[in-house]
Amino acid sequence: MSPDEEAIRVAGIRHTYGTRVALDDVSFSVRRGELFGLLGPNGGGKTTLFRMLATLLHVSRGDATVLGASVRRAPAVVRRHLGVVFQHPSLDGMLTVSENLACHGRLYGLRGAALGRRATTLLDRMGLADRADDRVATLSGGLQRRAELAKALLHAPPVLLLDEPSTGLDPGTRRDFLQYLSQLRDRDGVTIVLTTHYMDEAERCDRVAILDCGRLISVDAPHALKAEVGGEVIVVQTPDPHGLATRIQARFGCAVSVVDGALRIERARGPGLVRDLVDAFPTEVTAVTYGKPTLEDVFIHLTGHRFWAARGEATVA
C-alpha cells in the first residue's frame, strides 16, 4: 500500500511490562477509509497498542505513524489527527452533554460559533439534541457511549480510534453503534480503528488484525481469514478426546486436533462425516456441532487454543 493510501502504519513495535512481553515486533498498516479491527483476548496487547497510537504510552522500540506523523517524534500532530474513544467513560458526569462538548472542543482548539455549530451538528446526528442540557451521569449507558462518540468527532478527525467501544452495551445498542461507525466510514471517509474481543464486531470490520499474547497472528478481511480455515468445522464432545482422536484419524484419515477437551476437525468433507462419526462411535460421541467457520474458529486454527483460554489470562469477558 502506498503512503497516500495509508492512514496508520505500525512498524516493529515492541513493548514490555517488566518481564512480560505485551507487544512483540508488531507491524501492519491501516488503509484510509477502512474500518479496521484489532481482535484479541484481554491481555493480547490490543489496548497497549491503542494507548501507543493515542500517544498515551511511550513507544520505546519501533514506531507508528498516523497520516504520516510519528507518535514518537510528532505526538502533537498525531493528536490533532485522532478522535479517541476510551473503553472507560471520559465524560464528566457532573457536567451536561453540551458542557462536556464545549470543554472538550476547547481542548482541541475550537471556540465560539464554530464550536457551537459543530456541537449542534453532532448532537443532532447522535440523536442527543433533546438531552443536550442533561447531566451525563443521568444518561443510559448507550446514550453515554453516543455522547463519547460525539465528543471524539467534535474536531472532525480523519482517524477515529476506539478501545473496546461496545463493552457494557446490550446487543441491540452494540449493533446500532457499529452501524453508525460504518456510516461514518461510508459518508465521511473516516478511518476507524477499534479494539474488540467480540467476534461479531470483528466480523463487521473491513480487515482484522488478530493479536494473541503480544504477537500479530494474522491481518486480513474476515472472509479471507475464514477461507483459510476452509470448508466447515466439526466439534465433537467426548469423555476420552485423545483416544477418540486417534481412532477417528485411523478410520477416516482426517486431521483431528484436541482443543479444550473437545475434538476439532477442520476442512471437513461436509455433513456426511457427522453421520459417519456418530455411526462409527455411537457410545463415545456425546455431542457434535457442525458449522461454517467463525472468527473464533480462525483464532483457534491460528493459535491452537481457545479465545478465552489464552495462556495465563483470565477467561472472564
Place this chain on the structure above:
Amino acid sequence: MTAALLGASALWRREIVRFVRQRSRVSGALLQPLVFWLLLGGGLNASFQPAGSAPGTSYVAYFYPGMLALVLLFTAIFATIATVEDRRAGFLQGVLAAPIPRWGIVLGQALGGSTLAVAQGAVMLALAPLVGIRLSVSGALASVAVMVIIAVGLTSLGLIIAWRMDSTQGFHAIMNLILIPIWLLSGAFFPVTGAPAPLRLVMHLNPLTYGMAALRRCLYLSDPVAAGPLPPLAWCVVVSAAFAAIAFLAAARTASRSQG
C-alpha cells in the same frame, strides 16, 4: 501557546461549574476552618498571649489569618483529590489525548483550584471586624492579592503530589506529613518569635511562613504595629511569588513526565 491557554480556560471553567454543583465541597472547605478557628481560637484565647505580638492582641485575632490560610490549604487539597479522581474516573485520559501541552492542563487545574480557594478566602474576610481588624478597601484588595499568590503555590504543591498518584489511598499520609505541617509551621498557629530555635529554623525555611506574614501585613495595612514582628511586606511577597512560580513549574514538569 494559544491552544494551551484556550484548553486551560476550559478546564478552569469546568472546575468552577463542578464546585458549584457539589454543595458538600462548599461547606467542607468553609466550615472546617471556621470550626477550627472558633474552637481552638476560643479555647486558647484565655490561656495564651501570642509571643512578640502587640499588647492586647488576642489569640483569636492572631489565629484569624491562620484560619484564612487553612481555607486556602483545604481548597488546594480538594483540588488535588479532584485531580486524582479525574484520573480514576477517566476524564483525565480524554484531556491527555488532546493536543494541548501538559503545562496547559496544569495551568487550568491550578487556576481552577486557586479561584475556588480565593473566593472562599474572600468570603472569610467578612469576619475580620469580629476580631477587631478594621479592613480598609486597599487592605482587603491587598489581602486578596496575597491570597491569590498563596493559593497558586499551595494548589501547585498539591498538583505535584496528585500527578504522581493513582489513588487517593495514600493521600491522608501525605496530607498529614506534608501539607498540614507546612501550615502548622507557617506562623498560622503560633508565632515564629516564640518558637524554640530548631523549629524557628524550619519556619524560616517554610515558604508559607512568608505568605502568612504577607497576609498579616495586608490585614493590618493601616496598623503595622498590630501585625507583630514580621519581615517586610515586599520581601514576603517576593518569596511567596517565587515559591508559587517554582511549585507551578514543578507541577507542570511532573505532569509532562507522567505516562497517561
